[in-house]
Amino acid sequence: MRVVCIDDEQLALSFLERQLAKIAEVEVIGSFINPLEGKKFILREEPDVIFLDIDMTPLNGMEIAERVLEKLPDVILVFVTAYEAYAVNAFELNATDYIVKPLKFARLELTVNRIKKQLQPRQKKPISRSQSLRIRTTPSLAFETEPDVFKPLPWRTAKTQELFIFLLQNHDVVIEKSAIIELLWEDYELEKAHSLLYTTIYNIRKQLSPYQEHIDLRNHSYGYLLELNRVEIDFVEWLKAVKALPKLTTDTVADYERVMERYAGTYLANYDYTWLEAERYRYERLWLHTSNNIATFYYNQGKVNEAIRWYHYMIEHDPTIEKAHFELMKLYGKKGDFAAMMQQYTTLHKVWRTHFDAKPSDHIIAWYVDMMK
Known part of the structure; x- marks a missing residue:
């Protein structure tokens, strides 16, 4: 020894x-x-x-x-x-x-x-992975332990988990220690906060030791840098796929649908960290924007049923999207399915009353009244 x-x-x-x-x-x-x-x-x-x-x-x-x-x-x-x-x-x-x-x-x-x-029994060699490490971020953070089997890591403390997720979201960017302390321990005295920071960084490194081939957490200047090597994060890969899509045409719409099917739900849905909201909103707005483009494309191609399907997808994801409700009402009206149109209008009213204690927009009410004459 x-x-x-x-x-x-x-x-x-x-x-x-x-x-x-x-x-x-x-x-x-x-x-x-x-x-x-x-x-x-x-x-x-x-x-x-x-x-x-x-x-x-x-x-x-x-x-x-x-x-x-x-x-x-x-x-x-x-x-x-x-x-x-x-x-x-x-x-x-x-x-x-x-x-x-x-x-x-x-x-x-x-x-x-x-x-x-x-x-005596200590094993120093890290787990060897010849291929990429896959990480899933919905609804919780989980690592692939065997093909298509994902399991969460048993973090020592809640702060350890939160700091790792924060560093992972900001990977390949140096995060200053002062920014981390302000985020996680702003109510602590500075000496105690630094001690907690060192402790938490240590716990992260210990938990990640089997994955050191893929994830490297390093001191850098006055902060920390999380570097990834052959790591596939589901939402990051989805974002790359969306940005790589060609112009939406009859020949490419199937590619759009395949990429959109990979969207697994709200980013890190099981965590209520305030700092997650901006990134979560960015992913959701991109999904909704692309979904609306697909629905509009199908409508312009005269494929009403396909357009209806995508507007329903949007409402299932976020019931408060007024535009999707309205487009469905117009599509049902165009098909002559007035019962479905009335039902969609009633659904919109209920959603608005429940979520906002208000009525839908005046132009939607006026359109509906005009349709019912």
Whole structure:
């Protein structure tokens, strides 16, 4: 077991080294009072275990751990602290253990024995995927675990899940730490918020470790960058397909329908994050706009039944689309199906009363009154 110790108090550091030397199979390969030098050594030598004091300058233990774990996600952390309050953060960071000063040999030996057991079966190799990793975003976030089988990841905390979804939505863009803190922990003191951020980033990296061939979360300047490699996200792929569609003609309308069938419903429907709304709205408006284009195309081609089918699709997706109700009323009137026209008008009235406590637009009411004369 190759160990590195970091503590900015020389007496505490020397005492920890002496105690570790009494335990079989432990080799202390480096000890540092300067946390920056210790971090560089760790990244170069890749030890099995780091004993790390938390309350240090210029970098505290949480910051060092977060930066080291970005490069060495499998390294084992043991936090050493004089303050019991830090223990909560240590567990949040999913450290193997924490030890409160003054250090006791029996407690240290217990921790080392636990680490030995942890090291024996450890599998360091990531899951190998020769093809793309597929991610589904509706109604919930889920990863493909076997062909056409998608399962959600068991996130450690709700904030871990939310931050990953936020980074995934903004992949290949550097997101500043300050922006993340404002989004998720704006009511916390800055020191506590940074600690929670490091913890959450660590938890994301641990959860994504089987997928590191495809997803890389890196420190970048003053923020984080989530990079994707051979990853297919359902909504992103759908958006690409829509934008690649040629001009709508008799020869291409079937291509439009096939692409639209891939729309699986509301983007990340099972999450109520406020920041999702803009992206959700963008996808929905594109779906509705393209659906309306298809319905209008069929109407202009004299294919009334096909146009009716697409206006019904639009209403099923969003019952408050007044234009779709009105177009259906006109199409039923054109077919001479006045019972269906009246039923659609009644449905529109109910929707408007339920959702807006109002009546439909005056021009629709006037059209309907004129049709019923």
